[in-house]
Amino acid sequence: MSIPLKARAVVVGGGISGASVAYHLAKAGWTDVVLLERRRLTSGTTWHAAGLIGQLRGSANMTRLAKYSADLYRGLEAETGVATGMKQVGSISVALTRERHEELLRQATVARIFGVDVAEISALEVKGMYPHLEVGDVVGAVHLPLDGQCDPANIAMALAKGARMKGAQIFEMTKVTRITTAAGRVTGVDYEGPEGPGHIEADVVVNCGGMWGRDLAAANGVTLPLHACEHFYLLTEPVKGIGDLPVLRVPDECAYYKSDAGKMMLGAFEPKAKPWGMGGIRPDFEFDTLPEDWDHFMPILEMATKRMPLFETAGIHTFFNGPESFTPDDRYYLGPAPEVQGYWIAAGYNSIGIVSSGGAGMALAHWITEGEAPFDLWEVDIRRAQPFQKNLAYLKERVSETLGLLYADHFPYRQMATSRGVRRSPIHQQLADRGAVFGEVAGWERANWFANPGQEREYRYSWKRQNWFDNQKAEHVAVRESVGLFDMTSFGKIRIEGPGACRMMNRVCSAEVDVAPGKIVYTMFLNGRGGIEADVTVTRLTETAYLVVVPGATLQKDLAWLRGHVGEDFAVVTDVTASESVLCVMGPKARDVLSRITPNDLSNAAFPFGTAQEIELGMGLGRAHRVTYVGELGWELYVPTDQTAHVFEALMAAAPEVKLCGLHTLDSCRIEKAYRHWGHDITDEDHVLEAGLGFAVSKKKTGFIGREAVLARQEAGLSRRLVQFRLTDPEPLLFHNEAVVRDGVIVGPVTSGNYGHTLGGAVGLGYVPCKGQTAEEVLGSRYQIEVAGVRHEAVASLVPMYDPKSERVRG
Numbered sequence: 087m088s089i090p091l092k093a094r095a096v097v098v099g100g101g102i103s104g105a106s107v108a109y110h111l112a113k114a115g116w117t118d119v120v121l122l123e124r125r126r127l128t129s130g131t132t133w134h135a136a137g138l139i140g141q142l143r144g145s146a147n148m149t150r151l152a153k154y155s156a157d158l159y160r161g162l163e164a165e166t167g168v169a170t171g172m173k174q175v176g177s178i179s180v181a182l183t184r185e186r187h188e189e190l191l192r193q194a195t196v197a198r199i200f201g202v203d204v205a206e207i208s209a210l211e212v213k214g215m216y217p218h219l220e221v222g223d224v225v226g227a228v229h230l231p232l233d234g235q236c237d238p239a240n241i242a243m244a245l246a247k248g249a250r251m252k253g254a255q256i257f258e259m260t261k262v263t264r265i266t267t268a269a270g271r272v273t274g275v276d277y278e279g280p281e282g283p284g285h286i287e288a289d290v291v292v293n294c295g296g297m298w299g300r301d302l303a304a305a306n307g308v309t310l311p312l313h314a315c316e317h318f319y320l321l322t323e324p325v326k327g328i329g330d331l332p333v334l335r336v337p338d339e340c341a342y343y344k345s346d347a348g349k350m351m352l353g354a355f356e357p358k359a360k361p362w363g364m365g366g367i368r369p370d371f372e373f374d375t376l377p378e379d380w381d382h383f384m385p386i387l388e389m390a391t392k393r394m395p396l397f398e399t400a401g402i403h404t405f406f407n408g409p410e411s412f413t414p415d416d417r418y419y420l421g422p423a424p425e426v427q428g429y430w431i432a433a434g435y436n437s438i439g440i441v442s443s444g445g446a447g448m449a450l451a452h453w454i455t456e457g458e459a460p461f462d463l464w465e466v467d468i469r470r471a472q473p474f475q476k477n478l479a480y481l482k483e484r485v486s487e488t489l490g491l492l493y494a495d496h497f498p499y500r501q502m503a504t505s506r507g508v509r510r511s512p513i514h515q516q517l518a519d520r521g522a523v524f525g526e527v528a529g530w531e532r533a534n535w536f537a538n539p540g541q542e543r544e545y546r547y548s549w550k551r552q553n554w555f556d557n558q559k560a561e562h563v564a565v566r567e568s569v570g571l572f573d574m575t576s577f578g579k580i581r582i583e584g585p586g587a588c589r590m591m592n593r594v595c596s597a598e599v600d601v602a603p604g605k606i607v608y609t610m611f612l613n614g615r616g617g618i619e620a621d622v623t624v625t626r627l628t629e630t631a632y633l634v635v636v637p638g639a640t641l642q643k644d645l646a647w648l649r650g651h652v653g654e655d656f657a658v659v660t661d662v663t664a665s666e667s668v669l670c671v672m673g674p675k676a677r678d679v680l681s682r683i684t685p686n687d688l689s690n691a692a693f694p695f696g697t698a699q700e701i702e703l704g705m706g707l708g709r710a711h712r713v714t715y716v717g718e719l720g721w722e723l724y725v726p727t728d729q730t731a732h733v734f735e736a737l738m739a740a741a742p743e744v745k746l747c748g749l750h751t752l753d754s755c756r757i758e759k760a761y762r763h764w765g766h767d768i769t770d771e772d773h774v775l776e777a778g779l780g781f782a783v784s785k786k787k788t789g790f791i792g793r794e795a796v797l798a799r800q801e802a803g804l805s806r807r808l809v810q811f812r813l814t815d816p817e818p819l820l821f822h823n824e825a826v827v828r829d830g831v832i833v834g835p836v837t838s839g840n841y842g843h844t845l846g847g848a849v850g851l852g853y854v855p856c857k858g859q860t861a862e863e864v865l866g867s868r869y870q871i872e873v874a875g876v877r878h879e880a881v882a883s884l885v886p887m888y889d890p891k892s893e894r895v896r897g
């Protein structure tokens with residue numbers, strides 16, 4: 087068979103990722119697919135994986151995808167005739183601390199939402215299933231009977247065979263040397279094959295190049311920030327009497343165990359990993375291993391020997407060390423590269439590529455063939471990657487942390503320790519001097535909370551109240567009763583300019599944006615299904631210029647969405663994030679304190695809600711936007727970055743009572759007001775009407791994206807609604823991914839949660855099925871929220887529990 091000249095899609099890389107993408111594309115009917123592998127199939131990372139298939143994941147959609155993989159792999163052998171070694175031996179995860187136990191119980195709740203079989207078991211029950219284990223200090227455990235283990239290389243080979251059976255073509259010893267593009271679109275690939283160089287014409291190329299993927303992407307200006315690390319396991323000599331045992335994870339000791347043909351495997355997720363490949367990857371790398379490093383592995387082996395004394399006597403058969411790709415946030419990359427149309431990515435699997443690739447391949451194939459992801463995939467969306475993250479020094483330092491994080495406690499609000507401080511606000515130091523404790527999003531350092539003088543400026547993580555709970559409360563009260571200042575410089579800012587800007591924006595936005603200059607419009611960018619691609623404020627600056635303000639984390643996605651929809655209109659989309667800082671002055675006294683540094687009239691008559699004006703600020707000049715995300719009177723001040731320090735100092739000098747507030751307080755205020763958080767409560771999967779945001783969709787305007795889907799849903803009626811919940815017991819906390827229980831039945835996850843210091847309890851949002859039901863019927867049910875296996879009573883509301891008529895906002 088010779089390599090074709092043309093294909094509908096070319097998949098680069100024949101590891102498990104590429105094999106799964108090709109399999110699912112072919113299954114979706116794209117039989118004209120070609121997969122190219124530079125050496126032999128699986129010879130990168132896939133061949134040497136340990137083969138654990140665990141469905142216990144931290145979030146709702148990752149659980150959904152892992153369950154899909156497990157279900158798929160179970161049937162692959164029958165489908166393709168390739169022995170996959172897939173054994174449903176089950177898995178046990180044990181907790182050695184109370185905090186870890188809570189995490190496991192919370193994950194079990196997430197698993198239950200998606201029908202994954204999971205049971206909470208005691209230390210004694212663990213011992214019953216795993217006689218070799220010391221369980222004296224085990225606090226508790228969870229058992230997933232349908233988890234399993236497999237032979238990773240054969241799973242990949244089975245997927246490749248399945249792809250071929252459905253029509254895909256696979257060529258080994260064929261290296262893609264360049265992905266070709268023209269006018270910002272993929273046109274195909276150049277390759278070097280056994281018979282020399284060649285070219286395949288294709289509109290779609292999928293980079294499944296594993297640890298090679300980053301440099302391949304960079305050649306086209308595509309950001310794919312990943313870096314390899316050394317990853318270790320060892321295998322004992324045969325141990326008498328070892329049969330099939332469940333896969334065992336002891337995350338508190340950074341270890342997993344697997345019985346493998348009478349031998350025991352011990353794998354490590356050590357806290358400080360060894361980045362690898364800084365000098366590049368040898369061109370002939372194929373089924374390669376890396377040198378042993380006993381010193382590095384020893385701390386894990388020592389703990390394992392105490393945990394499972396058989397390691398003391400069983401000889402070591404193999405010490406394995408192989409490279410694997412890790413990403414800055416420990417999540418893999420899937421989806422369309424924002425830089426080049428037709429360029430797709432499935433790479434950077436952070437040592438869970440075997441369990442992830444089945445689901446990821448399915449999701450990506452759906453995305454490519456249907457034009458939209460099957461459900462919300464923001465967590466792993468490639469468009470969350472920031473261009474600066476390509477920096478190798480940044481990556482190298484960060485991945486030394488992210489490998490171990492897989493088995494670390496995934497506490498809420500947990501921050502990375504490495505590669506910090508890259509993006510900072512102009513008043514970063516001033517905030518630090520006043521007690522700011524920073525968190526990081528998209529490289530931005532943001533004040534999450536402010537420590538009191540003398541208080542430790544570090545997080546003390548827990549699943550219960552963390553050490554900043556009272557700081558948040560004080561900040562929250564200040565915003566509700568007096569005035570607070572948030573530094574939101576991390577907002578993404580996008581200018582759309584040109585004679586066609588208005589036409590283009592009116593096509594992209596659900597709300598009418600052909601408004602007078604100075605007006606601010608809250609609007610959605612909808613997709614064809616009525617799902618929410620973004621919720622943003624759009625400020626008309628002039629007849630021909632708009633400013634779109636977006637979350638810092640979604641900037642690249644939102645830029646890509648806007649650029650992808652310029653069409654024939656004469657409009658230019660520019661990222662102006664770094665040009666302005668954003669200081670948000672919020673609270674009933676906001677007008678009073680701002681008036682001390684500006685002569686401009688801030689009265690309701692002169693400066694109504696939903697408008698923007700240039701105003702004097704101290705001796706500088708900025709643009710004040712009268713909007714809020716905390717549900718109070720307030721202004722967001724957009725200040726040129728060069729004047730920000732001056733404006734901040736002028737404000738703090740004139741109004742020392744202004745309380746500096748962090749992001750945790752922003753979130754607790756917004757959830758009381760039931761303001762939706764994109765990526766959690768609203769995503770491209772969530773219909774705008776079901777999200778309760780129909781007010782941001784124009785009734786009069788035609789010709790905007792998503793309108794038909796809005797009309798259709800109006801006609802058909804809602805099938806679910808976003809509901810706000812408050813726990814009646816003030817003690818438990820909600821973060822997200824707890825289960826909403828309606829009349830005794832789990833109906834879905836809590837999409838976001840925080841503590842409502844004014845409402846007096848934890849508050850969360852979540853979708854509730856409502857087909858054919860009135861609002862009264864929806865609210866007439868009994869609601870509970872399951873937190874770590876315990877159900878707590880909740881009150882439910884379809885209107886914001888805090889200030890439902892928004893009287894305070896318009897104050």
Ligand SMILES: Cc1cc2nc3c(=O)[nH]c(=O)nc-3n(C[C@H](O)[C@H](O)[C@H](O)COP(=O)(O)OP(=O)(O)OC[C@H]3O[C@@H](n4cnc5c(N)ncnc54)[C@H](O)[C@@H]3O)c2cc1C
Nearest residue numbers: 099101103124130131132136137138262296438439440441
């Ligand atoms: C020690 C160890 C244990 C692991 N255990 C598990 C586990 O238990 N469970 C789990 O889920 N995961 C595990 N993993 C992770 C898993 O192995 C990886 O996440 C997964 O194999 C990644 O697959 P991939 O297809 O993305 O990458 P790869 O398998 O590396 O495939 C990428 C392929 O692309 C090819 N390629 C690159 N550039 C080009 C080009 N220009 N042209 C053509 N071809 C190209 C390469 O040759 C390579 O074959 C483990 C990893 C290690 C190292």
